[in-house]
Amino acid sequence: MPTVEWNRRTWGRTHSWERSGDEWAFMAAYCRQPYEEWKGSLVDTLLVPGAARGTSLEIGPGHGRWTEHLLAHSPEVWIVDVNESCLERCRERFADHRGLKVHHTPGCSMDPVPDASVDFLWSFDVFVHLDPDVVVGYLAEAARVMAPGATGVVHHAGKPDWSLRLAPLNRRAGRPGKIAQRWISQRRWRDDGNRSDVSPEAFARWAREAGLEVTGQRTSWGPEDQYTVDKYRDCVTELRKPA
Numbered sequence: 001m002p003t004v005e006w007n008r009r010t011w012g013r014t015h016s017w018e019r020s021g022d023e024w025a026f027m028a029a030y031c032r033q034p035y036e037e038w039k040g041s042l043v044d045t046l047l048v049p050g051a052a053r054g055t056s057l058e059i060g061p062g063h064g065r066w067t068e069h070l071l072a073h074s075p076e077v078w079i080v081d082v083n084e085s086c087l088e089r090c091r092e093r094f095a096d097h098r099g100l101k102v103h104h105t106p107g108c109s110m111d112p113v114p115d116a117s118v119d120f121l122w123s124f125d126v127f128v129h130l131d132p133d134v135v136v137g138y139l140a141e142a143a144r145v146m147a148p149g150a151t152g153v154v155h156h157a158g159k160p161d162w163s164l165r166l167a168p169l170n171r172r173a174g175r176p177g178k179i180a181q182r183w184i185s186q187r188r189w190r191d192d193g194n195r196s197d198v199s200p201e202a203f204a205r206w207a208r209e210a211g212l213e214v215t216g217q218r219t220s221w222g223p224e225d226q227y228t229v230d231k232y233r234d235c236v237t238e239l240r241k242p243a
């Protein structure tokens with residue numbers, strides 16, 4: 001499972017960030033779409049309408065692949081990351097933006113972000129690697145910092161609920177069990193993208209328990225639903241803090 005320590009090590013030390021996040025073009029390749037169109041459509045469909053509402057908060061900005069677009073539409077943008085090196089890179093890259101606010105989190109806290117101050121929450125390519133306890137912690141924090149009526153878009157792992165119930169059994173079966181579990185939960189024999197054991201149902205349940213509404217869950221978007229996050233069977237959940 002991708003622990004907080006694994007995330008710190010992988011994105012803070014191992015990963016080389018050769019294109020500031022744009023090196024992750026595989027989702028677009030998987031759905032046979034040009035990366036720039038896939039990314040542009042994601043930004044226009046899911047990011048801009050929320051960011052235009054006011055203050056935004058991004059969990060796990062990395063080197064700023066989406067932060068750039070949040071800053072183009074929000075007067076104030078909080079970025080929260082476990083890696084100081086990622087936050088430092090964003091500080092340098094967006095030095096001209098006075099609206100950028102930064103928090104280095106130990107795992108899922110957002111202490112300096114005031115209650116009910118955020119109009120839009122965004123996180124892409126981050127929750128897919130977060131263990132359930134960290135997801136639950138962040139959803140509680142999201143409910144605290146989101147203003148009434150605020151919205152959110154979170155990309156996370158979307159393994160079927162029923163397949164996760166078989167995980168303890170398969171874990172006991174060693175390597176063959178691991179391969180079987182990957183196939184039933186992600187339809188993949190190899191390369192699970194380091195996805196955490198989270199289902200759309202569990203994510204929605206935890207969000208509701210935290211006091212948030214789930215306004216939608218999707219795996220695709222675009223005029224012909226041609227853009228997807230299906231390579232590793234991911235899901236995008238849209239949230240709203242009740243007014």
Ligand SMILES: C[S@@+](CC[C@H](N)C(=O)[O-])C[C@H]1O[C@@H](n2cnc3c(N)ncnc32)[C@H](O)[C@@H]1O
Nearest residue numbers: 007011021060061062065081082083107125126
């Ligand atoms: C795969 S990178 C994605 C970066 C960026 N969202 C993108 O799509 O280009 C994952 C990012 O999430 C951050 N991260 C991992 N675990 C985190 C956590 N518990 N809280 C905040 N950020 C975290 C990593 O440090 C890294 O910046």
